[in-house]
Amino acid sequence: MQLKHGEKTDKEDDSPVTVADYGAQALVAWSLRRAFPGQPLSLVAEEDAVDLREPSGAAMLDRITSLVNEALAIEHPQVARLSSAEVADLVDVGCSEGGGVGRHWVLDPIDGTRGFVGQRQYAVCLGLLQDGQVALGVLGCPNLPQYAITDADCDEGQAARSFSEESVGTIFAASKGQGAYAGPVFGGMPTQRIHCNDSLPPSQVRYMESFEKRHSNHGLALQIGAEIGVELPSLKLDSQAKYGALSRGDASIFMRFPDAAYREKIWDHCAGVAIIEEAGAVITDALGNPLDFSQGRFFPYLNGGIVAATPSMHRAIMAAIRKIRELEPKEE
Numbered sequence: 192m193q194l195k196h197g198e199k200t201d202k203e204d205d206s207p208v209t210v211a212d213y214g215a216q217a218l219v220a221w222s223l224r225r226a227f228p229g230q231p232l233s234l235v236a237e238e239d240a241v242d243l244r245e246p247s248g249a250a251m252l253d254r255i256t257s258l259v260n261e262a263l264a265i266e267h268p269q270v271a272r273l274s275s276a277e278v279a280d281l282v283d284v285g286c287s288e289g290g291g292v293g294r295h296w297v298l299d300p301i302d303g304t305r306g307f308v309g310q311r312q313y314a315v316c317l318g319l320l321q322d323g324q325v326a327l328g329v330l331g332c333p334n335l336p337q338y339a340i341t342d343a344d345c346d347e348g349q350a351a352r353s354f355s356e357e358s359v360g361t362i363f364a365a366s367k368g369q370g371a372y373a374g375p376v377f378g379g380m381p382t383q384r385i386h387c388n389d390s391l392p393p394s395q396v397r398y399m400e401s402f403e404k405r406h407s408n409h410g411l412a413l414q415i416g417a418e419i420g421v422e423l424p425s426l427k428l429d430s431q432a433k434y435g436a437l438s439r440g441d442a443s444i445f446m447r448f449p450d451a452a453y454r455e456k457i458w459d460h461c462a463g464v465a466i467i468e469e470a471g472a473v474i475t476d477a478l479g480n481p482l483d484f485s486q487g488r489f490f491p492y493l494n495g496g497i498v499a500a501t502p503s504m505h506r507a508i509m510a511a512i513r514k515i516r517e518l519e520p521k522e523e
């Protein structure tokens with residue numbers, strides 16, 4: 192299915208939400224129900240249908256319903272059209288609280304919504320937690336080239352290539368113990384085994400960070416990079432496309448340091464973590480603790496952020512963060 196850009200609203204944290212966000216969430220919920228008929232389904236997902244059920248949300252719900260039916264007609268022409276009430280119910284399948292027991296699917300229907308709206312990078316991200324551990328992940332990155340990205344792909348305003356270009360659109364998939372794979376978005380299941388690249392000296396290493404300056408402290412990442420000997424500028428990408436890029440060796444490091452008040456959500460990382468771990472990379476909070484997916488929709492305190500990197504770069508970054516923190520003036 193080709194997601195379309197569409198009407199956008201703004202959430203409490205000022206992130207945009209699009210018709211495609213809700214449509215993708217409803218379609219994934221529909222697909223999971225169909226794949227596991229009769230089984231209980233727990234889906235922890237970004238959106239809910241509360242606003243769509245208000246009279247003021249009716250027009251948007253109609254557009255979402257049209258998008259969902261259009262997509263179903265392409266992929267499953269034999270299926271009856273869904274009503275807007277059914278689509279709202281499908282969106283609300285994503286309201287699970289998750290937790291550390293049993294099986295929970297974790298979905299960000301469109302991660303990097305700002306990238307989606309700005310025609311940069313975005314990703315459709317589906318992960319699976321089994322008893323609080325990441326067991327599987329799929330990342331669809333329709334604007335990510337199938338070859339390694341460079342600065343030229345990331346300059347402001349031109350991070351996205353045309354949707355129709357043959358080389359654009361990458362899907363990543365991994366399940367625990369079975370490796371990470373990549374392939375073209377519209378080419379069926381990915382078959383090319385991928386690994387992170389831990390062979391570069393720091394002077395040739397690239398690091399990635401959020402395109403959005405307010406999502407992560409770019410100054411701190413620069414300082415840490417300098418401390419470990421990184422010389423190249425950062426690649427600035429929206430969304431979990433960064434995890435895909437790390438997994439196939441486009442870059443060696445992803446650093447994310449949000450404001451202290453920001454609470455990280457599990458759907459912004461679950462699918463990407465599955466991929467990078469199977470590609471041989473390491474991910475922890477800013478002090479080296481494993482990410483804990485077992486505590487519901489949000490992560491517990493992350494000590495200032497998240498670092499994902501190849502094993503040697505991850506060790507170097509942890510040492511650099513400890514050193515920088517020791518040099519900071521202590522609060523009385």
Ligand SMILES: Nc1ncnc2c1ncn2[C@@H]1O[C@H](COP(=O)(O)O)[C@@H](OP(=O)(O)O)[C@H]1O
Pocket residue numbers: 204206237299301302303304305400401402403405406407428429430431449450453456459
């Ligand atoms: N002020 C903030 N600080 C850090 N992250 C934020 C933020 N506001 C939103 N985000 C999260 O950052 C995600 C995008 O990640 P990235 O910065 O790596 O592109 C957003 O996902 P959505 O776009 O799905 O809402 C959102 O969850």
Ligand SMILES: [Mg+2]
Pocket residue numbers: 299301302303304458459
């Ligand atoms: Mg997100």
